[in-house]
Amino acid sequence: TSSSAASGRVLVIDSEFNHKTLDPQREFEDGGNMMDRAIYDTLLTFKGNDASKPVPSIALSYNSNADSTVYTFHLRKAARFSDGTPLTSADVVYSYGRLKNIQGNPSSLMAGLTATAPDKYTVIITADQPDTAVPVKVAGPEFGIVNSKMVAAHGGYALVGADTKDKAENFLNTTSAGSGPYMLSKFSLTTEVDLIANPKYWGKQPAYSKIVIRNVTQAVQALDVQKGVANIALDLSPKQTDSLSGVNVTAGVSTTVWFLYSNANPTISSVTSDPNFQSAVRYALNYSDLTAFAGKGSIQAAGIIPSAFQGSLKPADATKQNIALAKADLAKTAYKGEPIGLRYWGGGAWEGISFDDFATVISSQLAAVGINLKLEPTPVGDALTTYRNGTDTMGLWFWGPDWPDSSNYSQNFGPGKKVGLRAGWAASAAPEITKLINAVAIESDPKKRAAQYRQFQLDLNANSPFIPLIQSPAILVSTKSVIGIATNPIWKVNLTELK
Amino acid sequence: MRKNPDSPIRQPLAVIGVTILTIWILIAIFAPLIAPSNPIAQNYGQLLPPNSHNWFGTDSVGRDVLSRVIYGARITLPLSMMLVILAMLVGTVIGAIAGYFGGWIDAALMRFTDVVLAFPGIILAMAVAAALGAELRNAVFAVVLVAWPTYARLVRGLILSSKNADYVTSSRLLGASTTRALFVDLRPNISGPVFVLAALEAGNGMLLLSGLSFLGLGARPPSAEWGAMVSAGANNFDKWWLAVFPGLAILTAVLAFNFLGDALRDILDPRTAKALRE
Amino acid sequence: MKDLLARRSSSEKSGGLRGNSLSTFVIRRIAIGILLMLGITLISFSVTQLVPGDPAALNLGQSAMSDPTIVAAWRAKYGLDKPVPEQYIIYIDHLLHGDLGLSQQSRRPVSSDLAEYFPATLELATIAIFFSLIFGLLFGVIAAITRNRWPDQIIRFVTLTGVSVPTFWLSLVFFYLFYFKLSWFPSNGRLDPGTDAPSTITGMYTFDALFHGQFNLCWQAFRHLMLPAIVLAIYTIAVLTRFTRASILEILHNDYVRAARAKGLPESHVIRRHVLRPALLSIVTVAGVAFGNLLAGSVLVENVFSWPGIGQYAYRSSIGLDLPGIMGVSIVVAGIFIVMNLLVDIAYRFIDPSLRHG
């Protein structure tokens, strides 16, 4: 139960819940990120809609060595947890250790990293291999700093073995152990999460004394925000916003990249693994129709790395529809018009784009050049299973960054990498690309890195199972009273910035 | 005294039911001729409200809703029929075996029926449909799975109540085997109520099936199944035409079956009508 | 309506009620109930074995999935590494200790999930059955008395429409009309945003608020309940109307009603004492079953109204292939259904004097 909210302003947010927990070291979905961002501080953070340039938060400054393996953070001394305890480097090390050792969904972010505390207000992160993404990683809410004494007192465990020994999740779902501007006052996975302003916050008090986040379907969000029942609707699609009246629509482009893949494994399909077929698909698609379908704010994904990140491709580099080429390529294959299965999350929608509709549009476009898709809408569980097993002939999926850095893409979309394998792309398939990926991982010069990322993507566009489609729009609909709203790919909206 | 003078047969409802059904069946058969446009043709334009060109408006990928509703009849009607026939067959066979053999076979089958009946129907259907994978075929299977016990109950009841009827005993005394007596004497008594039940159940089956599709456990887009179309509309409240028209299609089709079944039940003699009600 | 009645198991028909003493009767019925429950667990367990997909894939993140030790640990945690029959026996063993397992989705005990969601559905179903009984009886009596005249015909038409209308569609239509267009009812959820629930006694907000004397809160909770409850009740109202009409007509045909009229009793007295009373008896049995159906039938309504009840929970469990969740819901709803039937039968024995004295 909470104290009365009558003393200040209350903000009501309609959202389609997807958080599974608010334990920052376990939470991995963007809905939870939004809440944890308000409850837990991180060493660095992002401002507004920029998710690529970390700015100081608990750490006032940081530096790294030349080969990006050792990072030193200098903490601010004024930070306090909501119970008044000062925040120190021990809390940071505890939180990071916990993240690593719980072995939950986000623990891979800590893979190869070790945090140590030489003194009370210094934290050193050491990487086994050069890792240029450490500053952006620690800005993620997974790296939220918890009150180590309090969590340890409630079953928390941060050392090796935490996967079985840590019992603090339930505690963290009822009480906040953070230093952020808000505290958790009501928790639910399905109905409503309430945040109230942290009276002992070390920084400036936030504008709203209470934030109510309710689980509401898209359709109802549109109604609520128009009636002023909700102040912000998080999940509306561009099409849903075009008829709204009396509200502000903040449109941006998200970092979610939708892509199609055509399985490169000949044992799965001799057709889809044929590079000519992959090329035919690539050129058959009408990308401007796809963005029209996705609605205002959406742009074509020129490469697999979204536009906001270092080394992303320019619109000019993007693939353009070329029916003649597509037909010519198709003619070079043994394809005879037999139906090719396209697997996707049936009934699923992400950022306002319905998988079903998207797949329908794609299949009708491909049909125009003679590629006959058999749509295979599948419940998310089954679809993920076959996707991850790499047994689908074709698939329609999206990728949202685990951390806001291009390295997240080079480490996943290469041959023999996680997503590469799902598309049947064996490690030995493209040695030049593999070489490029290995090179970019240890390159510390940002300019050179950017060039290498661009080359990586151009190579993917030329010859890979992946066909980047679009970046979905990011839209926030709010009542006129809400000021300072900005879309952010990591946590949708930074609640602490709202006025 | 057996008089049943004041039960005028209320045919009007049956007539309305048959008329609506006939219209839907004709629509289903001649869909390609009737539909103004291709139900999967898209124009990525806006969702258009009903207008002179698209009477029922267009959907989120620019397809003509009227055409989709018309084509939807080709999915929903045959599937509902199939579903009813399957449930009827399974239920009748199980009920007949239970009623005919009696004893422990009856007890075992009826306990099993009871378990399925005690199971919350839609939850069972939902679990089965989800477990098998969201496909229309699986949804039909799931609905059959929860629908058959009603028939089994009815058939078993009818057999039990007439097994010892004087006219069956008479047949037996005249040298008919039990099987023949039951078959010859009971078939006409059972077929009437079972068909009426089927008419009434067709509506329920259709509702359950479209409900599963609505939840995303049955038909999937781009299939123009009505329940799935309503669910698309559920994502766009402001675009009322998306949900209203397919919803009305379901309503009228189910209503037709219910009108028919209800009128037929009245025509049946009161005793079997009562058996049906139970 | 036959499916309503069909859900009453055969052993519960009044025929089986006669003769035995109340205690043997109750004991026998409880034994049958336990048997049924066992059947329910077996069926729901079998259903969960149909799953071709991998629950681990669904409930673990992408990166966790690629680590076999995490996957193995997860499977071990939910007992999925054991052979199927053993899993069942373990499940039953736990069930007997009141343990419904851990939900793979919420990672909490299913029993505490249900404890959270069930009161919301119970509250909804309670209000709905309340509406259903009031209107079902009222319309049923009117229809029976005005048999074949215009009020009856209208009621007949309306109730047939009521049983034919897809609930999920009606929910949408009502919500759009009565919340968005007309503002008669509040938006989704059990309370206004940010309102704290009354401290839990039953988990049903209206009752809890009332108990704590928070009348505004009670009214607020009730207003939130109204719209989903009305939609949920419509089918049941229709069914009860038709059933009431049928049972009254059946009773009106009896000689004893004519005999009562021949005694010169006022018609209202005849209807109340001689007709409604026996009709109520059968209506009670149906209402009991209807209540069980409302609990399960709330799935579609809860989905549209985002009502945080077991219907939503069942839906999410199904979609997420959360086996313990599905089984938990099934067992609880079926259990309530079975208990309802038992209570109805016992009530039946108490209400009908001819069974008590026969």
Next chain:
Amino acid sequence: MNQAQPILQLNNVSVTYKRADRTKITAVSGVDLTLNRGEILGLVGESGCGKSTLGKAAVGILPTSAGEITFNGKAVAPLNSSVRSRELLKLQLIFQDPYSSLNPRRKIGDQLIDGLLNSGVNAEEARESSAKLLERVGLSRTTLTKYTHQFSGGQRQRIAIARALTLQPEVIIADEPISALDASAQAQVANLLVELVQELGMSMIFISHDLSVVRQISDRTAVMYLGKMVEVANTLEIWDDPRHPYTKALIKAIPRPDGKGSMPLELPGDVPDPRLPPSGCRFHPRCPVAIAECSVMEPKMAPAADRWSSCLLNNELRKVGS
């Protein structure tokens, strides 16, 4: 009756029902009865005394719990799932209720030819002989294609009779075939049965609670009380000189349509619950002439005699008993 040839014999037959609550009722207990060839035997008694039970047991519908039943010297096998033996097809039953003994959903013709088809007659012939039978019972052949609801009670009973006659039975047990009918139809149907029995050389047990009809049509009369036979004798003898007090009461209770305003005599009390039959003579609690002994001593019948009654006060019986 010169040299009686028994065709159907019941020796010491008892029939027990199990109720749903597992209590047992012995509805017929230790009954001896003989039906002779060519004879009409009336069986009378109050409602619930076991007449129908006896009739059903006699044709094998109900299994007996004791005693034996022979038809033409062969034991009557109870009806089980197998087909009735050929000989037994000559033993038929007509039910009391003309509404329940015909299937309302089958054409009358189809029901009539059933028996013939079962015994191998082809459909054409079966139809023809059924049509003839219908004409014999006073209905037109168009009846074949109709359903029962188009007929009155009396007509239905004729159809039921025709059905029972399709296999040319030797013995007919008619279980209150006329009780559900009104006066003129009663006479019609009773006459029809008597004529048919005489014409086709059959024998018949005619069950009725109307002693006056039985008196007129039957050769011998058996009187039952609470599952026991109390008196069996030549009809005219019973009528003129009833020996058992129960028979006397039955006869005195018959109203006479003589226009003289004489009141029938009442027999006070109800038939006792067959689950708890009174000790001794089962009739003693209602018997106007009962003596103390009646409540302890069970009177025995002398089965051999052609006229017997089971009353302790009856001289002959006393002689036999002592």
Next chain:
Amino acid sequence: MTLLEVRDLSVQLQTKTGFATAVDRLSFTVNEGEILGIAGESGSGKTMTALTLLGLLPQHAKVSGSAKFNGQELIGLSSKEWQKFRGAQIAMVFQDPMTSLHPMLSIKAQMTEHMVTHLGISQQQALVDAEELLADVRIPDPKKALNSYAGQFSGGMRQRICIAMALACKPKLLLADEPSTALDVTVQAGILTLLNRLRKEHQLSIIFITHDLGVLSSITNKLLVLYAGREAESGSTSTILQLPRHPYTQGLLDSLPQPDSNEKLLKSIAGFPPELGKQPIGCAFAERCKFAAATCSGDELLPTYLADSHKFICAVDPFAGLSINQVRP
């Protein structure tokens, strides 16, 4: 004194094919303390006649003619007015005692509810009176009976309870619709004895309906024989039973088993009564009558009146001038 005077009473009932005449221009009177018997085959309109006198006909029935009870016209009363007569002035006992008592209401409740309504007495008083009434109809242990339910009594006992219930408000006229047909002869005799005694003790008038002429012979003074809704013959019971003039009455009497006949066969009337709505013009019995002549189908048959208010409607009158021995040898 005349209690009930019925003139030209007709009842039309709705059938699938339209309205059909179930009771056709009946006239009869019932005096105080008198028992009128109405006889006729099934479907001849006996029950409809009785129900008309209580205003309990089926909803759509049409009634014409007049029925004066104590000088007050009954036909056309509103349902409120009917309630004052029913149970209070005119009471009815139905054919089937097994179904005319409510299975779920105690005997007490059913015995007293109309006493409270009609007599304006208290429930306690009504209970006391009810106990007396039950004793009067010879129910053993009336106190216990009051607290019992219908299911606990045998058919004969139930019929006694029904009679007690009918007499509770001291009505002047009792309509008894086949009150003993469903009962055993032994029990029937008891009911007849009871009704006969009650008539004497309470100065009760009774209309006794049955198809059993034997029963009518023992208890009634007057007789009305119906055929297909029309009067065939009426007059004093002894006259009609001893010297019937209508061939139908004669046929009915003949079809009863004859106590002294040695004939194996009964004498039955051939054929079946006409269906409702299919009664021919003229004499409805003509098609089954062995004396039928051309005159029988004349459209308006006139009744013949004899001494002792004996009346019959037959165009042929085959038994005219015959003595009792000639008619019923």
